[in-house]
Amino acid sequence: MSDQIKYIVDSLNKEPFKKNYNLITFDSLEPIQLLQVLNDVLAEIDPKQVVDIREEMPEQTAKRMLNLLGILKYKPPGNAKDISIFRQGLVIGSKPVVYPVLHWLLQRTNELKKRAYLARFLVKLEVPxxxxxDETVADTYKQYEECMEAFKTLHKECEQLKTSGFSTAEIRRDISAMxxxxxxxxxxxxxMKKRVETVQNHQQMxxxxxxxxxxxxxEEFLVQQKQxxxxxxxxxxxxxxxxxxQLESMRNAAADAKPESLMKRLEEEMKFNSYLVTEKFPKEIESKKKQVQHLQKVASEPAMGHSGLLELESKINxxxxxINQLIEKKMMTNESTETKFSLFKQQASIISRKKEAKAExxxxxxxKLISLEREASAKTNQMRELDGTETVKEDEFKRYVSKLRSKNTVFKKKHQIIAEIKAECGLLQSTEELLKQRHENIQHQLQTIEEKKGLSGYSYTQEELERVSTLKSEVDEMKGRTLDDMSEMVKKLNSLVSEKKSVLSPVIKELRQLRQKCQELTMECEEKKAQYDSCAAGLESDRSKLEQEVKGLHEECLQEESRYHYTNCMIKNLEVQLRRATDEMKAYVSSDQQEKRKTIREQYIRNIAEQENLGKKLREEQKAVRESYDQNMKQVKMWRDFEKLMECKKKCFQKKQQSQVPVGQVTQAEGEDQEEGEDRLTL
Structure with missing residues (x-):
């Protein structure tokens, strides 16, 4: 840090700044003064930045400086959090933020001047x-882009001429010499003309x-053409x-091939290519387009201040x-269906990932196969050029392959036989070891039984006696010894038995002590085994608890995945709605009347107008009904009275028929009733 401050102070004391600072005075500057120094350095790079910071708002100064630093391609250290800290520090004028910027600017002032000069003409104006x-706006924008490209080419030519080393004086000298x-x-x-004029037939020559x-x-042209x-x-x-x-390789590949195998290969290639065209490549293209759109949005947006960032963070929260509330509501309503389909969704996603990996x-x-085929063809060409020998023919190659196959089958058979022999040998060895162990166990059991019965060493002595008896029988059969020899042999055997008993007596005593130790060790073993069983039971219970926790976490993971998929679906729906809104705005802004008529707004306006016309018609009908209401009600009342009169006539007629009244009276009464009804109708 001290070296950095020294370099800043030294460069500020030089031209064109001439500040006359030392380390103490520079370090004791206030934040506003430090920002003014930074602004002076930026003004030296870009003359448009000549501003007094005291007359400007801090947010405006930070925005202006950040825009210029972005054009100069200054990269602040760290992540996004560090970038927000960098912006805050630039607004405040903190030393840890301003010192690195000054050091970076003062190291490369000439390069940054050039970059700032080019930024005036090469930074595009973003037009919506x-x-x-509009045609006029589009034409002017195209002219603007063409002028920008022309400026780029002219600037490159100018730089090349500057760096080429030519000067005007040298060019003038060359022109004068030419x-x-x-x-x-x-x-x-x-x-030469004067000389030729004296020669005869000079024109023909x-x-x-x-x-x-x-x-x-x-001739020169023909030579070049020939070459x-x-x-x-x-x-x-x-x-x-x-x-x-390639033709030879295809023939060799198709020599042993059948039409069925070729059709299968072609079908597999078709499936693979269709998968790439229909599923993989469109997804990659959509993802790349989305990335480009996001990057364009980020690049088109202007630099934001701290207040704007805080507003955005609050909106995001x-x-x-x-979203979380809506997801919880959705989960509460559709827990059963999501639990059913979550496993299938997960399996489908896993299968799609595996499919993509296998396709890659x-x-x-x-x-790799194409590269290896190219290498093989190159190697064959090199071999032909060096040795002049041709490659192996098809018939020879087929014979060689058939020999290799026959040898391979023989090798496999021999290898299988060797494996079977090894397996049998292993089985025999294992049976031998098992028989030895059984023999040892039986001997041990026999010894324990003898010790319990008090006849330790009986089996051994019996074996010895049997062995001796066998020897005796053999000797008897072989030579037919006399009774004296037999008595001597009996004496020897008795002496041997007595010797063996004397030898076995201390061993029996030691064996009793060892038996007591064995009992103690068995007791300890049983105690340890009980402890082990209890510990194993505790560990088993802990393991079951952990398994339950893992199951719960797995279910939570599935729920979170379902929530994630739901949020993705909601985002896609919102994107579709946003696209509709943008299409509506484009159609509404466009000059074409047909597109304007297709807009939803125009449709709604038409529907509103139709509904208003219907409302007017209904109001008029309502008015007419109100005006004619009294007359209509009177007429209805009259019709009801007429209906009652007719009913009364009917009843009177029925009564007359029942009572059999004379005809003259009935007709007179009916005439009176008709007169009354006619009078009411006239009223």
Whole structure:
């Protein structure tokens, strides 16, 4: 840090700044003064930055400086959090933020001046797509881009001329020398003309000389054409050789092939290519397009201040809380269905990932195969060029392959026989070991039984006696010894038995002590075993608890995955709605009347107008009904009275028929009733 401050102070004390600082005075500067120093350095790089910071708002100064630093491609250290800290420090004027910026700017002022100069003309003005639909605006924007490209080319040419080392004085010297050479050549031509004029038939000779020059030029052109044709022929031969090699490889591959296998290969290739075209590549293209759109949005947005960032963070938190609430509601309503389908979704995602991985592996294997085929063809060509020998023919290669196959089958059979023999040998060894162990166990059990019965060493002595008896029988059979020899042998055997008993007596005593120790050890073993069983039971219970926790966590993971998929679906729905809104805005802004008519707004306006017309018609009908309401009600009342009168007539007629009244009276009464009804109707 001290070296950095020293470099800053030294460079500020030099031209064009001339600040006359030392380490103490520079370190004791206030934040506003430090920002003013930074602004002076930026003004030296870009003259538009000449501003007094005291007359400007701090947010505006920070925004202006950040824009210029972004154009100069200054990269602040650290992550996104560090970038927010960097912006806050630049607004405040903190030393840990301003010192590295000053050090970076003062190290490369000339380079940054050039970059700032170019940024005036090369930083594009972002025009919204809505305004670009106008023809005049689009034409002016195209002219603007063409002017920018022309400026780029002219600037490159200017830089090349600056770095080429040519100067105006050298160019003038070259021009003057060329003019002198031109004058000399003109004089020589005049002299030659004067000489030629004295020669007879000089015009014919000049024509012949011109024809000779033309023929020489034509000869040179033909030589170049011949060389080009040779090169073309060489390339054509190489292509033919490659095609022949490919044809031979295809024939060798198709020699043992069948149409069914070829069809299967073609079907697999078709499936793989269709998978790449329909599923993999469109997904990759969509992901790349989304990335480009996000990057364009980020690049088009202007630099934001701390207040804007805080507002965005608050909006993001609010939207996240709303999303979480909606997800919880959805989970509460559709827990059963999601639990059913979550496993299938997970399996489908796993299978799709495996499919993508296998497709990538297959593509890599194909690329490797193509590269290996190229290497093989190159190696064969090199072998032909070096040795001049041809490659192995098809028949010889087939014979060689058949021999290898026969040898391979024989090798497999022998290898299988060896494996079977090894397996039998292992089985025999294992049976031998098992029999030995059984024999030892039986001997041990027999000894324990003898000790319990008090006849320790009986089996051993019996074996010895049997062995001796066998020896005796053999000796008897072999030589037929006398009774004396037999008595001597009996004496010897008795002596041997007594010796063995005397030898076994201390061993029996030791065996009793060892038996007591064995009992104690068995007791300890049983105690340890009980402890082990209790510990194992505790560990088993802990393991069951952990398994339950793991199951719970796994279910939580599945729920979180379902929530994640739900949020993705919601995001896609919102994107679709946003696209509809943008299409609506484009159609509404466009100059085409047909597109405007297709907009939802126009449709709604039409529907509103139709509904208003219907409302007017209904109001008029309502008004007419209100006006004619009293008359209609009177007429209804009259019709009801007429209905009652007719009912009364009917009843009277029925009564008359029942009572059999004379005809004259009935007719008179009916006439009176009719007169009353007519009077009411007239009223």
């Amino acid at each position: 797509s809505e305004f670009l639909q 003019e002198e050479e031109k004058d000399q050549l003109i004089k020589r031509v005049e002299r 000049l024509k012949i000389a011109s024809q000779l020059r033309v023929e020489k030029e034509r 080009e044709q040779k090169n073309q022929l060489f390339h054509a031969e190489q292509r033919l050789q490659r095609a022949q090699n 609010e939207v996240n809380t709303q 592996e297959l593509q890599e294997a194909r690329e």
